[in-house]
Amino acid sequence: MPTSDLTSVDDLRERILADIEPLPAYPQALMDAFGLASAEDVHADVSLPSFDNSSHDGYAVRFEDVASATEDAPVHLPVVGEIAAGQAGLLALSPGTAAKIMTGAPMPTGADTVVPYEWTDRGVVRVVVSQAPARKGEHVRPVGDDVRSGDLVVSEGTVLGSRHLGLLAAVGRATVAVRPRPRVVILSTGSELRDPGQPLGHDSIYDGNSYLLAAAARRAGAIAYRVGIVPDEPAKFLEALSDQLVRADVVITSGGVSQGDYDVVKEALRPEGVWFGGVAMQPGKPQGYGRVGEDRIPIFTLPGNPVSSYVSFQVFVLPALRRMMGMRPEVRPVLRARLTGPLTSRPGLRQFLRGELVTASGGSSVSPVGGSGSHLIGDLANANCLIVVPEDTTSVEAGATVDVLLMDEEF
Numbered sequence: 001m002p003t004s005d006l007t008s009v010d011d012l013r014e015r016i017l018a019d020i021e022p023l024p025a026y027p028q029a030l031m032d033a034f035g036l037a038s039a040e041d042v043h044a045d046v047s048l049p050s051f052d053n054s055s056h057d058g059y060a061v062r063f064e065d066v067a068s069a070t071e072d073a074p075v076h077l078p079v080v081g082e083i084a085a086g087q088a089g090l091l092a093l094s095p096g097t098a099a100k101i102m103t104g105a106p107m108p109t110g111a112d113t114v115v116p117y118e119w120t121d122r123g124v125v126r127v128v129v130s131q132a133p134a135r136k137g138e139h140v141r142p143v144g145d146d147v148r149s150g151d152l153v154v155s156e157g158t159v160l161g162s163r164h165l166g167l168l169a170a171v172g173r174a175t176v177a178v179r180p181r182p183r184v185v186i187l188s189t190g191s192e193l194r195d196p197g198q199p200l201g202h203d204s205i206y207d208g209n210s211y212l213l214a215a216a217a218r219r220a221g222a223i224a225y226r227v228g229i230v231p232d233e234p235a236k237f238l239e240a241l242s243d244q245l246v247r248a249d250v251v252i253t254s255g256g257v258s259q260g261d262y263d264v265v266k267e268a269l270r271p272e273g274v275w276f277g278g279v280a281m282q283p284g285k286p287q288g289y290g291r292v293g294e295d296r297i298p299i300f301t302l303p304g305n306p307v308s309s310y311v312s313f314q315v316f317v318l319p320a321l322r323r324m325m326g327m328r329p330e331v332r333p334v335l336r337a338r339l340t341g342p343l344t345s346r347p348g349l350r351q352f353l354r355g356e357l358v359t360a361s362g363g364s365s366v367s368p369v370g371g372s373g374s375h376l377i378g379d380l381a382n383a384n385c386l387i388v389v390p391e392d393t394t395s396v397e398a399g400a401t402v403d404v405l406l407m408d409e410e411f
């Protein structure tokens with residue numbers, strides 16, 4: 001197939017993303033929302049802090065009462081009470097008095113400043129203050145200093161990590177609207193495939209792809225159902241597929257999409273209206289995408305070569321899963337690194353070569369790992385990045401800067 005007949009990587013990705021919608025949102029208890037995207041803009045119902053409180057253990061005072069305190073001319077104040085965190089304490093502090101106050105405890109009205117213990121004799125009945133605060137309000141955390149009631153605290157699409165869950169709890173939210181993890185069904189096609197742990201004939205190979213794809217889906221945040229192996233028979237493939245559709249938000253198949261006589265996926269799904277075609281990339285040239293079954297479940301039919309499956313997942317499936325979860329489609333930063341040696345690339349195809357990225361203070365460098373063959377899963381596992389060579393580039397010199405995408409576990 002001449003490269004002019006191929007669909008571009010970006011066109012297919014955009015077509016897929018235009019077809020995929022976020023899954024419906026539902027309210028989720030905070031801890032179970034970890035790692036999911038917020039499906040709402042959350043505004044604070046309270047301010048943080050919600051009352052003026054002390055940042056130090058010490059004495060609540062009026063600034064003017066202690067402003068002159070020095071080591072040589074300390075100020076003496078009667079201690080009229082004590083306020084710990086969680087205790088409403090004194091209602092009002094009269095001029096010329098002090099109240100013991102603990103970190104986080106509410107400031108009594110009338111007091112505007114806190115003198116830490118270290119600047120005093122820690123007196124119980126009377127306190128001797130031998131250092132003056134620099135300003136009124138020192139060691140006091142005023143209402144709304146951090147967050148004001150009504151502020152946007154988490155915006156829609158934010159992937160909820162520890163910081164966000166901590167903040168949501170801090171403003172009193174017990175639940176947050178999220179989108180569910182997509183349920184991804186994974187089918188490997190190929191009569192040559194065997195399950196790991198089973199005996200291998202001279203003409204059979206182990207099914208690596210369903211593990212690769214299930215792990216990649218799980219890493220993306222999805223729930224992966226690894227169905228296993230389906231032989232190269234259209235009727236059996238369609239039967240296995242229809243059995244699985246009830247529990248699928250997405251289906252991924254591997255194998256059977258190229259030009260071969262037993263390319264079962266293409267044969268079975270083309271009549272169903274699934275699109276099959278060549279994409280201007282290597283690995284991952286033969287691709288298919290469409291919808292199947294009564295519920296029109298999105299299906300990605302990835303090529304069978306293991307590296308092709310991996311790259312196709314990263315380029316097409318991952319952005320789609322992220323959109324379903326209400327996340328921005330791209331997750332990887334595109335890094336730039338200096339190439340340690342020259343490389344060549346096929347014209348008209350975007351090539352994803354395996355590389356080893358080394359980051360150093362003087363800048364990052366990247367070296368190709370292994371060859372460009374789509375079957376080289378050993379090298380795929382050893383690499384830590386993909387070097388992306390654009391369609392119009394056929395050679396890159398040593399020392400030139402290239403785009404690099406980190407592998408799944410590396411970011």
Ligand SMILES: Nc1nc2c(c(=O)[nH]1)N[C@H]1C(S)=C(S)[C@@H](COP(=O)(O)OP(=O)(O)OC[C@H]3O[C@@H](n4cnc5c(N)ncnc54)[C@H](O)[C@@H]3O)O[C@H]1N2
Nearest residue numbers: 188190207208209210255256257258259285303304305308
């Ligand atoms: N005449 C042509 N032949 C091929 C072309 C082409 O354009 N013209 N394209 C090649 C490219 S590029 C790719 S990629 C592959 C895609 O093949 P299929 O998607 O049809 O996959 P299969 O034929 O079933 O298998 C290809 C290869 O991968 C191995 N495989 C399959 N499934 C698994 C699995 N689950 N685990 C591990 N390995 C798997 C399979 O044994 C084959 O070696 O087509 C080229 N051919």
Ligand code: MOO
Nearest residue numbers: 283284285308374
């Ligand atoms: O596109 Mo295939 O994935 O080159 O081997």
Ligand SMILES: [Mg+2]
Nearest residue numbers: 256258260263
């Ligand atoms: Mg084939």
